Structure formats: structure tokens, C-alpha cells
Amino acid sequence: MTGPLWYACGEDTIPAGEDWLAALERERLAQIRFTKRRTEFLLRRAVGKRAVAAVLSLGDDPATCGRIGMLNHPSGAPYVVLDGAVLDLEVSLTDRAGHAVALIRPAGSQARGPVGIDLELVEERTIGFVEDFLTAGEAAWVRARGQVAVDANLLWSAKEAALKVLKVGLRADTRSVEVRVQDSVGPDGWAALEVVQGESGATFPGWWRRDGHFVLTVVTTHPDGPPQALPGNGNLAAAEPIHSWLAEPVVRPAGPN
Numbered sequence: 001m002t003g004p005l006w007y008a009c010g011e012d013t014i015p016a017g018e019d020w021l022a023a024l025e026r027e028r029l030a031q032i033r034f035t036k037r038r039t040e041f042l043l044r045r046a047v048g049k050r051a052v053a054a055v056l057s058l059g060d061d062p063a064t065c066g067r068i069g070m071l072n073h074p075s076g077a078p079y080v081v082l083d084g085a086v087l088d089l090e091v092s093l094t095d096r097a098g099h100a101v102a103l104i105r106p107a108g109s110q111a112r113g114p115v116g117i118d119l120e121l122v123e124e125r126t127i128g129f130v131e132d133f134l135t136a137g138e139a140a141w142v143r144a145r146g147q148v149a150v151d152a153n154l155l156w157s158a159k160e161a162a163l164k165v166l167k168v169g170l171r172a173d174t175r176s177v178e179v180r181v182q183d184s185v186g187p188d189g190w191a192a193l194e195v196v197q198g199e200s201g202a203t204f205p206g207w208w209r210r211d212g213h214f215v216l217t218v219v220t221t222h223p224d225g226p227p228q229a230l231p232g233n234g235n236l237a238a239a240e241p242i243h244s245w246l247a248e249p250v251v252r253p254a255g256p257n
């Protein structure tokens with residue numbers, strides 16, 4: 001089974017100018033006043049377009065990227081257009097601390113259905129976080145293992161990836177889905193996980209990996225092979241968290257200085 005395709009890059013690779021954005025993306029960008037949200041929006045567009053360009057064997061020059069649009073349904077779930085026509089592929093986008101990852105399932109793949117990806121930093125989480133956002137079973141598992149920073153963020157990430165598959169995001173209670181994690185890591189760095197939706201009992205398979213400061217999770221609709229890196233995939237394992245927006249939190253209005 002060939003798994004979905006993933007691609008990572010950092011905010012230092014966001015192209016200059018706006019030629020690489022589709023018209024609807026430029027309109028959305030113009031409405032964003034806060035630097036953090038603006039940078040994240042651009043970073044997710046950059047990673048998504050490069051992934052789509054790699055899947056379709058297109059170049060990733062600004063003109064080609066401008067033909068690709070990473071747009072959103074009213075739910076917030078992303079979809080892709082090329083020259084204005086919706087592409088038959090599943091996509092999911094995520095970013096954290098200046099780095100972003102795109103996940104793509106091209107048309108014609110054996111395993112169908114939406115995909116979800118989520119990137120988190122391995123950072124301290126309080127016991128309050130564990131008790132408020134995890135199920136009782138997950139919280140007990142985290143406490144028993146005694147590595148809260150890794151495990152709490154891993155479970156949180158897998159929940160977000162699953163809620164992206166379900167297209168609801170954090171409108172849903174994070175305790176409505178329960179994550180089970182395996183520890184045996186394959187040669188490619190991925191280990192298996194599954195997410196069970198409490199109410200329906202539906203099970204969603206997935207994968208996770210620890211790359212340096214980050215934990216990355218992928219959830220799919222049907223069983224699938226581990227994610228495959230696209231050509232040009234960035235080295236997340238060596239990536240340092242970036243918080244560049246702190247230098248200028250609000251975007252300066254355009255015009256004379």
C-alpha cells in the first residue's frame with residue numbers, strides 16, 4: 001500500500017511578493033492584520049503549493065504557484081484548484097512555530113476519503129491540560145508513561161488530525177475521539193496509531209513521528225501505508241522553532257512611511 005504524500009518546509013522559504021498567490025488567496029491575505037496569522041496563512045499556502053506542484057510534476061516558480069490555489073470550504077477544510085478548476089485530490093495542511101507540513105492523497109489512490117495532518121511542538125503541558133482535553137483513558141496512559149511533554153502533544157496532535165478528517169476541527173470536543181498509539185517505529189520514522197470516535201465507534205488509522213522539537217501525526221479514513229516524503233521535503237528533524245511574529249505582531253498598513 002502506498003501511503004499519502006507529505007512535504008515540509010519552514011517560513012524562511014515563503015516566496016517574496018504576492019505573484020505566487022491565486023487571486024482569492026490575495027484577497028484573504030489583505031484581510032489579515034496580525035503578523036502571526038498572516039505568516040501562518042502564507043506558510044500553509046507555500047507548503048501546500050509546493051506539495052501539489054511535486055505531485056503533479058509542475059515547477060514551483062511563482063507563476064506556476066499562482067495557478068494553484070489552496071482554498072477553503074466554509075467549514076475551513078482545504079481544497080485545491082489549478083487554473084480555477086478543483087483538483088481531485090485530498091489535502092490537509094498544518095503549521096507550528098514557523099514550520100508547516102502538507103499531506104496529499106492523489107486521485108486514483110487505493111485508499112479513498114479525507115486525510116488529516118497536524119504538527120505540534122514537544123512542549124510542556126500542564127496536568128490541567130491533560131485532564132481537560134484528553135479522555136480519562138488517555139490521561140491515565142500519559143500519567144503512567146511519565147513523559148507528558150511528548151505524549152500529551154502526541155495525543156492532542158492526533159486528535160486534531162482526526163478532527164480534520166471529520167472536517168469539524170476544534171468545533172468538536174477533543175474527548176469525542178480517543179487515540180491509541182503504538183511505539184514500534186518503522187525504518188522511515190513512522191509508527192502506527194488509531195483514533196476511535198466515541199459515539200459512532202468508527203476507527204481511523206494513522207501514523208505519527210517524532211522529529212526533533214516536533215511531533216507530527218497523520219490520520220486517514222481507511223488503512224493505508226505510512227506517508228511517503230515528496231521530493232524536496234524539508235528536514236523537520238533539524239528544524240528549530242521560529243517565532244518571528246513577536247518582532248512585529250501587527251501588520252503595518254501599506255503606504256508611505
Ligand SMILES: CC(C)(COP(=O)(O)OP(=O)(O)OC[C@H]1O[C@@H](n2cnc3c(N)ncnc32)[C@H](O)[C@@H]1OP(=O)(O)O)[C@@H](O)C(=O)NCCC(=O)NCCS
Nearest residue numbers: 041044074075076077078093094095164167168169170171
Ligand atoms: C482545524 C483546526 C483545529 C486547526 O487549527 P490549528 O491546529 O491551530 O492549525 P493548523 O495549522 O494545524 O491547521 C490549520 C489548517 O487546518 C485546516 N482546517 C481548518 N478547518 C478545518 C476543518 N474543519 N476540517 C479540516 N481541515 C481544516 C485548514 O487548511 C487550515 O489552514 P488554512 O486555513 O490556511 O487552509 C482549527 O482551525 C479549527 O478548529 N477550525 C474549525 C473551526 C473554525 O474556526 N473555522 C473557521 C471557519 S473558516
